[in-house]
Amino acid sequence: MSYALLLLPLLVAAVVCAVVALRGDRRGWTALAIAAAAVLALTLAFDSLMIALDLFRYDDALLLGPHIGLVPIEDLGYALVALLVVVALWRLLPARGRAEERRTDA
Structure with a gap:
């Protein structure tokens, strides 16, 4: 099994979960895009370093x-x-904190 075939169902499930979680939230999508850029940049930097050091193949x-x-x-x-x-x-x-605040407010 190739790495792409292993990744595909995980990626589809994760995208579906994110779409459900962020539906109708433009600020959430913007934050996700910024976070994705940061995570992918860090992944490129550190994975390249680990591969160059021959930590894994x-x-x-x-x-x-x-x-x-x-x-x-x-x-x-x-x-x-x-x-x-x-x-x-x-x-x-x-969120546990918000749920507790709602109970005390009511």
Whole structure:
């Protein structure tokens, strides 16, 4: 199984979760775009460093082919999945502090 086939269902599920969590929230989408740019830039920098130091290797037969620096394109997908899942969980799970404030206000 290639890295892309492993990534695809995770990425689809994460995108669906983020769309559900951020529907109708323009500020949320803007914040997500800024966070995605930061996470992807950090992933490129640190993954390139770790690959250059030979801390890990990829099986070339399982890669799609395109690289940005030393980082295979699939590696960016995993960082994006993590970001989308965190954003969705942050928005969809009730905030404990707000729930307690509502109970004391009522």
